[in-house]
Amino acid sequence: MNSVINPEGEPMAANQSKRTNARRRPADSQQPPTADRLIALAAHHFRTNGFHATTTRELSKALGIEKSSLYYHVSSKDSLLYQICVESLNSIRDAVAGALEKIEDPGERVATLISSHVQTMLRDRDLHATMLIELRALTGTNRDEVIVLRDGYESLVRETIGEAQAAGALTRDFTAHELTLSLLNLLNWTIFWYRPDGPDSAERLESLFSHIFLEGAATNADQGKKKKSVPKPRRAVVGR
Amino acid sequence: MNSVINPEGEPMAANQSKRTNARRRPADSQQPPTADRLIALAAHHFRTNGFHATTTRELSKALGIEKSSLYYHVSSKDSLLYQICVESLNSIRDAVAGALEKIEDPGERVATLISSHVQTMLRDRDLHATMLIELRALTGTNRDEVIVLRDGYESLVRETIGEAQAAGALTRDFTAHELTLSLLNLLNWTIFWYRPDGPDSAERLESLFSHIFLEGAATNADQGKKKKSVPKPRRAVVGR
DNA sequence: GTCTATAGCGTGATAGAC
DNA sequence: GTCTATCACGCTATAGAC
Numbered sequence: 001m002n003s004v005i006n007p008e009g010e011p012m013a014a015n016q017s018k019r020t021n022a023r024r025r026p027a028d029s030q031q032p033p034t035a036d037r038l039i040a041l042a043a044h045h046f047r048t049n050g051f052h053a054t055t056t057r058e059l060s061k062a063l064g065i066e067k068s069s070l071y072y073h074v075s076s077k078d079s080l081l082y083q084i085c086v087e088s089l090n091s092i093r094d095a096v097a098g099a100l101e102k103i104e105d106p107g108e109r110v111a112t113l114i115s116s117h118v119q120t121m122l123r124d125r126d127l128h129a130t131m132l133i134e135l136r137a138l139t140g141t142n143r144d145e146v147i148v149l150r151d152g153y154e155s156l157v158r159e160t161i162g163e164a165q166a167a168g169a170l171t172r173d174f175t176a177h178e179l180t181l182s183l184l185n186l187l188n189w190t191i192f193w194y195r196p197d198g199p200d201s202a203e204r205l206e207s208l209f210s211h212i213f214l215e216g217a218a219t220n221a222d223q224g225k226k227k228k229s230v231p232k233p234r235r236a237v238v239g240r
Numbered sequence: 241m242n243s244v245i246n247p248e249g250e251p252m253a254a255n256q257s258k259r260t261n262a263r264r265r266p267a268d269s270q271q272p273p274t275a276d277r278l279i280a281l282a283a284h285h286f287r288t289n290g291f292h293a294t295t296t297r298e299l300s301k302a303l304g305i306e307k308s309s310l311y312y313h314v315s316s317k318d319s320l321l322y323q324i325c326v327e328s329l330n331s332i333r334d335a336v337a338g339a340l341e342k343i344e345d346p347g348e349r350v351a352t353l354i355s356s357h358v359q360t361m362l363r364d365r366d367l368h369a370t371m372l373i374e375l376r377a378l379t380g381t382n383r384d385e386v387i388v389l390r391d392g393y394e395s396l397v398r399e400t401i402g403e404a405q406a407a408g409a410l411t412r413d414f415t416a417h418e419l420t421l422s423l424l425n426l427l428n429w430t431i432f433w434y435r436p437d438g439p440d441s442a443e444r445l446e447s448l449f450s451h452i453f454l455e456g457a458a459t460n461a462d463q464g465k466k467k468k469s470v471p472k473p474r475r476a477v478v479g480r
Numbered sequence: 481g482t483c484t485a486t487a488g489c490g491t492g493a494t495a496g497a498c
Numbered sequence: 499g500t501c502t503a504t505c506a507c508g509c510t511a512t513a514g515a516c
Contacts, residue, residue, distance in 0.1 A: 034499085050377065052292035056492060068494075069500050077492070107458070133373060137290065170457050174448055178440065182452050185429035186422060193421060200418065208414055212422050216456030217410050218347070274481085296510065309482050311511070 035073040038063060039087070042080045043126035051081055051130075051137040081134060082142040088124075088131035089149040095120040097156065106160075107169030113160050114187065114213065115206045121191055122202045129191045154180065183213055275313040278303060279327070282320045283366035291321055291370075291377040321374060322382040328364075328371035329389040335360040337396065346400075347409030353400050354427065354453065355446045361431055362442045369431045394420065423453055 031037065041062050045054040056077055060067040074080055099116035103109045121128045135146055161183070162176035170179065186209055194205070211217075271277065281302050285294040296317060300307035314320055339356035343349045361368045375386055401423070402416035410419065426449055434445070451457075 050290065050292060052290060053377065055490080057490090065499085066501060067492085068502080071493070072499055137293065168459060171451075171459055173451065174457075178444075178448050179452075179457055181430075181433060182426060182448060182457075185427075186425050186452075189425035189429045190421075204418075208418050208422060211411075211413065212419075212426075212453065212456065214456045214458040216452065216454045217414075217419055217422075218454040219408060219411055295508080297508090305481085306483060307510090308484080308512080312481060317510070 034063070034065075038070065038073055039080065039083055040126065043084050043124075043130045046081065046084065046130040046134050047126045051077075051134040078138065078142060081130070081138060082146065084127060085131045085135055085138065085146040086149065088127045089146065089153055091124075092117065092120050092128070093149075093153050093156065096153075100160065106164040106167035109160050110164045110170065111210055111214070113157065114183070114210050117187055118190070118206050118209060119202055121187070122194055122196075122205070125191050125194065132188055132191065154184070157184065186213060274303070274305075278310065278313055279320065279323055280366065283324050283364075283370045286321065286324065286370040286374050287366045291317075291374040318378065318382060321370070321378055322386065324367060325371045325375055325378065325386040326389065328367045329386065329393055331364075332357065332360050332368070333389075333393050333396065336393075340400065346404040346407035349400050350404045350410065351450055351454070353397065354423070354450050357427055358430070358446050358449060359442055361427070362434055362436075362445070365431050365434065372428055372431065394424070397424065426453060 032040075038059065042054070042059055045058060045062070056067050056070055060070050063070070074083075096113055096116045099112050100109055103112050131146075135143070135150070138146055158176050158180040161170060161179050164170040165172050165176060165179075174182075190205060190209075194200070200208070272280075278299065282294070282299055285298060285302070296307045296310055300310050303310070314323075336353055336356045339352050340349055343352050371386075375383070375390070378386055398416050398420040401410060401419050404410040405412050405416060405419075414422075430445060430449075434440070440448070
């Protein structure tokens with residue numbers, strides 16, 4: 001795999017996640033180009049109803065044009081999903097890698113990763129939730145390319161965690177891979193229940209997840225002494 | 241909402257999650273009734289390809305009968321999804337509630353919840369992954385009823401966590417609701433990447449998640465002393 | 481309990497005028 | 499850049515014989 005090019009021939013440079021600047025745009029336009037509005041609209045519908053349950057008729061109606069007119073802006077429904085996934089993964093990687101550039105301490109790098117990841121995901125839930133759950137609706141090379149991007153980001157996380165382990169900041173009772181999966185579990189699922197108008201701000205959630213992942217939820221019942229109420233891993237208690 | 245009855249009139253007793261025993265079954269049959277095989281098959285397809293992308297043709301072909309014959313066993317494709325979601329949620333609740341019955345210590349109850357939840361989910365990934373991601377494809381009363389079941393289980397988790405907080409076993413820096421969402425994030429997302437033949441056994445994951453949720457991943461760099469490498473929650477480092 | 485046949489509808493996408 | 503008109507197909511579900 002050489003580069004990120006979708007099959008319909010629209011080039012999408014790997015480092016260019018801001019689609020807004022990707023097209024020529026008349027100075028007097030009051031809103032983004034139709035193609036960009038379409039992507040954002042599609043992301044919203046795909047997140048809410050799913051890719052397969054969303055029809056091109058719904059999208060065209062929401063855009064205020066006829067359904068056939070969509071195909072002037074995009075070559076297929078699949079291409080919409082592909083572009084959403086690419087933009088999502090590029091923007092997460094750019095945000096996290098950019099934030100990490102300034103930080104040297106390995107432990108602090110993990111905290112920075114958590115905060116930039118959460119902030120970025122919650123800033124555009126439509127985009128990132130669609131990538132997370134509808135990626136599997138992609139087929140062929142589109143799918144393969146997006147999976148390469150996703151694995152690339154996962155590697156960035158795993159390396160950051162591995163370096164924190166090597167520096168003694170994170171436990172070595174578990175592999176970097178195991179800690180990476182745990183952390184992504186904790187962070188990514190959030191997007192499905194988070195509501196911007198709910199009780200938890202993005203900052204509050206950063207704090208919550210940093211605390212859980214780094215320090216855990218248990219108290220040190222007697223300060224400075226070893227915890228005792230945490231049982232050893234054991235066999236299932238039920239049904240086997 | 242009084243009870244869990246699907247609109248097509250098939251009664252589904254709330255305490256009966258083992259469908260295998262729910263139907264009369266000839267003593268000489270070599271395999272479960274067609275209806276049960278159909279549910280398991282549908283769960284597998286729904287998890288792999290999604291509810292809307294799965295066609296009745298695929299299901300009938302996999303079952304070895306004509307597509308019209310499916311409707312002898314089930315009233316609609318929606319009903320299949322509904323039954324899967326109900327069975328999933330009932331079995332999780334039964335397993336966890338059953339495991340908790342024997343445990344009194346509030347801190348240990350949290351650990352028991354984690355282990356029985358993980359064990360149950362990973363034992364039938366098709367069933368539970370379908371419930372988690374395809375629940376939204378349900379409509380009308382089917383959807384409402386399943387959401388009641390889901391919220392009921394979430395309440396069980398929240399109460400268990402709240403009691404552990406009251407007993408001093410869990411931090412009170414965050415609400416029971418926040419800790420509940422964090423824990424379910426950590427546990428539920430697993431089902432999308434877990435492979436039974438992979439490096440991590442279910443027991444290993446229990447241990448991993450218990451450790452992360454209760455103690456966190458950071459080391460006590462100097463034993464018995466207060467952690468210092470954990471930065472306070474802060475503003476986003478990037479892009480705002 | 482399974483079959484053949486088909487109804488009835490919604491879908492993604494295209495052709496070609498303007 | 500948007501329109502009208504339409505194609506060709508796949509879908510869920512039903513009817514009725516065996």
